[in-house]
Amino acid sequence: MAVTIKDVAKQANVSPATVSRVIADNPRISVKTKVKVREVMKELGYYPNFQARNLVAKNSRTLGVIMENSAALAFQNPFFPEVLRGISTRAHESQYGLYLSTGATQEEIYEEVIEMVQGRRVDGIVLLYSKIGDPVMEYLCQSGLPFAVVGRPYKNPCSVTYVDNDNINTAKETVEYLIGLGHRQIAFVGGATDFVVSLDRLEGYKQALNKHGILFDVAYTVNQEFMQGDKSEAIRRLMALELPPTAIVTHDDMVAYEVIGYLEDLKIQVPEDVSIIGFNNHMISKHLKPPLSTVDISIYDLGLHAAELVVEKITDASVPPKQVVVPSRLIERGSCRRL
């Protein structure tokens, strides 16, 4: 049997209440008593039982982290580990633990989140994605539990606390960079269309084209869901257009390299024939061939701020919803060329 507060109390000749106060470092307890109790605690190897403590404290000092477990994609992508590292670091600073969702489908996740919240398993939640019509976010909103989203919510963004890049402008500037290099036929390979980040980047892409008098044409866009089918076929189709793209923006570095692979199959060289640009600045991208121009979106900071916001909200329920914009920046390397 584990040693409890009673064992310590008995051994130290004080009441359990006093031991509890020593643990909480209550200033009304004499230094002498504290020293003695702490000695006994060490001697017996006492550690507080979290379940008991949390039950009465009505908190858990735990943050729930909600992510999708389904797609191998979600995991292979460096986004998840890096954002988690940011969350983890910030949580550890404030002595919060991390509880991870394990569900694979949207339904499983939904059920899990409700259990976490209603079951008082977590004090707050970091939602690692923002998608359209997501019941999880809706539930979270009406639950009243502190939470922060990594990514802009689709509906009423002002009432939700979130961290995001300015994806619209980032995408816009990225496309304008290519336009500045003389490109006019620019393709866009985006992520799944139910993610807000995909919509935002597509919007930025459109805005850039529009600003420079280039007509938007869906034929130049490829989305992730489509790519789940036959990716190489999607690229083949793209390059078979009457005016094939001279530049391609992709939503992730690894996807960029995959596209480069398909282009090579078609004897199309990067950057000689086609320029390409990625997102996320994967650690390896600068070492690969060609070194990839990419947008660094500061994934670690996204996680750090999300955790920060949740902890703040837990600590002080009266803070209004906040939105943090994490800067992103274009890193020029060798995968784009001037026309």
Added chain:
Amino acid sequence: MAVTIKDVAKQANVSPATVSRVIADNPRISVKTKVKVREVMKELGYYPNFQARNLVAKNSRTLGVIMENSAALAFQNPFFPEVLRGISTRAHESQYGLYLSTGATQEEIYEEVIEMVQGRRVDGIVLLYSKIGDPVMEYLCQSGLPFAVVGRPYKNPCSVTYVDNDNINTAKETVEYLIGLGHRQIAFVGGATDFVVSLDRLEGYKQALNKHGILFDVAYTVNQEFMQGDKSEAIRRLMALELPPTAIVTHDDMVAYEVIGYLEDLKIQVPEDVSIIGFNNHMISKHLKPPLSTVDISIYDLGLHAAELVVEKITDASVPPKQVVVPSRLIERGSCRRL
């Protein structure tokens, strides 16, 4: 205030004990009562409080997952997300939650683990690494809590439950594959030397050389710590040997590509001048140039089995320590050539 068992009891005109039994689906409760109580639970939106339930049940239905958060490396590497996906899947099947360590240093992790265990936060633990002289594993051993390690323990492996590849033989076969292609000068770029996996693979490397009458020479080995210094310099030195390697085995695909990058800086081509082989079969490796020959170590299965073993041990404390060997296989692609 959240709705409790008492609220349900009152509304359903039964005692709290009965409600509790309905939750547990106790067969001694009449169907009629069950139906009524369940109705009320749904009506009031009742969810059990985990803290309370766990306190009396003396378990938490939670698995602790211990990993290192320090190195950006640990996270960028696809190993972590993929092994977590395996763990997550298996845990979810048995309705276990996942609690993640957040510590960055070995000391922080050590403290966290003790708190998790003594504080009854978790019912079992998956340790995601095995390193020499790790106080965490020693503590876990003597704690009596069910745990499983991903990776062979350095000391008394027979008394610890773990999952691993047969790293010695895998490395041996990998090197023999290169020897079979006519290579004699084979370099080895391994991970940090305090990880058992690194030792094992180095051992396999040595065994292969020895078996084929090739003298082992440390000059042909580069370890990760060394590489933390100046990686490109390490490769330069390697290639400046009197008999430079004609083949290089690296412990990770991404490291392999980084090495390839440094080789290219030296105007050395892969596979024309040097053959190279990776580990982990990163999703992107088949798309990159050159397509990388690599050892697929079934990371997902490593996680799946580790979780399986812990759950089994939790369910039945009497099961003896088990060791599961997950198969790995060499995937031949275009980065090696016959001499």
Added chain:
DNA sequence: CTGAAAGCGCTTACAG
């Protein structure tokens, strides 16, 4: 088949 009571290990007003 169901209820009253005790208890899991802790915290926190309330007294003194």
Added chain:
DNA sequence: CTGAAAGCGCTTACAG
């Protein structure tokens, strides 16, 4: 400065 008592929300022998 410290203790006795009540209670957090649940479960589980023990009765009946």
